[in-house]
Amino acid sequence: MTTLTPVLSAHWDEKDSFTMAGYKRHDGYKAAEKALKMEPDAVIQLVKDSGLRGRGGAGFPTGMKWGFIPQGDNKDHYLVVNADESEPGTCKDMPLLLANPHVLIEGMIIASYAIRAKYAFVYVRGEVTHVVRRVQQAIQDAYAAGYLGKNIFGSGVDLELVLHVGAGAYICGEETALLDSLEGFRGQPRLRPPFPAIAGLYARPTVVNNVESISSVPSIINNGAEWFSSMGTEKSKGMTIYSLSGHVTNPGQIEAPLGITLRELLNLAGGVREGHQLKFWTPGGSSTPIFTAAQLDTPLDYEGVAAAGSMLGTKALQIFDETTCVVRAVLRWSEFYKHESCGKCTPCREGTYWLVQILRDLENGKGSEADLEKLLDLCDNILGRAFCALGDGATSPITSSIKHFRDEYIAHFTHGGCPFDPHASTLFASAKAGA
Amino acid sequence: MAFTDQNIEVMDSIIKRYPRPRSAIMPLLHYVQSLEGYVTNDGIELIAKKLELTTAEVSAVSTFYTQYKRKQVGEYHVGVCTNTLCAVMGGDAIFAGLKDHLGIENDGVTADGKVSLEHIECNAACDYAPVVMANWEFYDNQTVQSAKDLVDSMRAGNPPAPTRGPNTLPTWKENSAVLAGLNDGRANEGTQAGEPSLLGLKLSKGQKGANA
Numbered sequence: 001m002t003t004l005t006p007v008l009s010a011h012w013d014e015k016d017s018f019t020m021a022g023y024k025r026h027d028g029y030k031a032a033e034k035a036l037k038m039e040p041d042a043v044i045q046l047v048k049d050s051g052l053r054g055r056g057g058a059g060f061p062t063g064m065k066w067g068f069i070p071q072g073d074n075k076d077h078y079l080v081v082n083a084d085e086s087e088p089g090t091c092k093d094m095p096l097l098l099a100n101p102h103v104l105i106e107g108m109i110i111a112s113y114a115i116r117a118k119y120a121f122v123y124v125r126g127e128v129t130h131v132v133r134r135v136q137q138a139i140q141d142a143y144a145a146g147y148l149g150k151n152i153f154g155s156g157v158d159l160e161l162v163l164h165v166g167a168g169a170y171i172c173g174e175e176t177a178l179l180d181s182l183e184g185f186r187g188q189p190r191l192r193p194p195f196p197a198i199a200g201l202y203a204r205p206t207v208v209n210n211v212e213s214i215s216s217v218p219s220i221i222n223n224g225a226e227w228f229s230s231m232g233t234e235k236s237k238g239m240t241i242y243s244l245s246g247h248v249t250n251p252g253q254i255e256a257p258l259g260i261t262l263r264e265l266l267n268l269a270g271g272v273r274e275g276h277q278l279k280f281w282t283p284g285g286s287s288t289p290i291f292t293a294a295q296l297d298t299p300l301d302y303e304g305v306a307a308a309g310s311m312l313g314t315k316a317l318q319i320f321d322e323t324t325c326v327v328r329a330v331l332r333w334s335e336f337y338k339h340e341s342c343g344k345c346t347p348c349r350e351g352t353y354w355l356v357q358i359l360r361d362l363e364n365g366k367g368s369e370a371d372l373e374k375l376l377d378l379c380d381n382i383l384g385r386a387f388c389a390l391g392d393g394a395t396s397p398i399t400s401s402i403k404h405f406r407d408e409y410i411a412h413f414t415h416g417g418c419p420f421d422p423h424a425s426t427l428f429a430s431a432k433a434g435a
Numbered sequence: 436m437a438f439t440d441q442n443i444e445v446m447d448s449i450i451k452r453y454p455r456p457r458s459a460i461m462p463l464l465h466y467v468q469s470l471e472g473y474v475t476n477d478g479i480e481l482i483a484k485k486l487e488l489t490t491a492e493v494s495a496v497s498t499f500y501t502q503y504k505r506k507q508v509g510e511y512h513v514g515v516c517t518n519t520l521c522a523v524m525g526g527d528a529i530f531a532g533l534k535d536h537l538g539i540e541n542d543g544v545t546a547d548g549k550v551s552l553e554h555i556e557c558n559a560a561c562d563y564a565p566v567v568m569a570n571w572e573f574y575d576n577q578t579v580q581s582a583k584d585l586v587d588s589m590r591a592g593n594p595p596a597p598t599r600g601p602n603t604l605p606t607w608k609e610n611s612a613v614l615a616g617l618n619d620g621r622a623n624e625g626t627q628a629g630e631p632s633l634l635g636l637k638l639s640k641g642q643k644g645a646n647a
Contacts, residue, residue: 086557095628129600
């Protein structure tokens, strides 16, 4: 059995874990103090050596991203943390910030120092007021302690850290759309290149990192690159937070070394809810192709999930049992992508609209097998042709569900409607069954 | 409503947070909502003036983001997550139940102005599904009945505390100010983590106990 590795979540069970006192009780801000005595390039090298890769979905090596920022260019540099967590199924960064916002701030201090940024922003989604409060208070407390502002830790280094609150747009989780949003525009993605490392916020060199990636940095500074890379698999190093939700006995957050399997995680979480079996699941949010029980033993690291035909994404493990209609599930995700499509590019804007029309008909028993081919053809015209990953993501649930559950789609029109009872999948239904 | 000198001072302080003024447009829109309840034409004109933009430019931004409302919402704005996971776990039944119970549709407001209703997308609390948000505070693991009780208590003026949030439920306007980045001093209220957030940590302590 894999030994769990709570690092980020190690003290979440302490009542004051989110306060400055609670954080300092466990060596809080020691890593920042230590890092500021190192050469900035040595900090970047340490993070490179640790093997830390982005925890927001793409898995790009964090240290390498920092290394792309041109130095000695006499331009302002910026660090932007993406806390716009909104990929369906993803629910790790919000509990992290609720329980320990200081670890993110400390990570931001270290990252800003490494890339020579004097301004850092954390872009928190707008629909989580208490998370906003916690981050806001933590920033104020860090200023009061002299960890932010002028001459931080007496090092001669200055850093301003600004909280920016979103307003309900999934697309702003895409890094260039986030930058447009932060500049005060509609949040629409930009053409790349130039990448943010060259022309990011205000067209200046910018690093955009996920909350969990940056929050992992203080532990690497404190314990070293070897400690971090001793966890995980060959190319996927370290610990990470897996989020289990849906038809599982005990849903929640489990921090484990990269490479643990869903079978192990489900065992830890008490299995699929009593009396039911696993039908399908997402490895990393709704934009990652769905899996079935056949992938229970797939190592949940970047390479393992990719080799099995999906993506590790945000490690958002949404579990659905046999009571769930896959067409209903996919229709709902498709409605989400249609709603959140920013409208900039035609394949995504028009494509997601038509995907929803066809899926609605199918769920209601209207349609034919030819419509499945039409769905796949539409997906083929969106994937790789959309301006950003939102369009690609919209096709994942459709193509993967038709691959695994074509018969269930067909059953909808032979049956003349959805053959499932939606009540059977609810939490209330299982509560009754358990009583 | 006329904006006061004090309102203008707050707006100036928000603009000063950023290296470039235009970046302040989103917190300023949240701030207008905290004063007026929604993004009014007066608010758009004032933001445009402060940032030296046209009203069309400010409107273009405000209409892009779903949290900016162009008409009055309730004192308590209720969002039911109907993205796939919450929908399947009961969000669809909760949303249908609330529409029926309140006699309003999606984006509707009750006649007494107390409660408005909206179906929302994934709110990053899937391990607490099905989730209901009120003024963007978490009400975790809801049922059709608990959600009905929740809106009834709002209409009676005594809503219970959020599951993971402050000790009492702030109003829509009060929370809009928090989203504008104005600290209401309530960060220390409420729990640090709900049970599902602690699942892995507890299992890990069990593993260590077993090995000891």
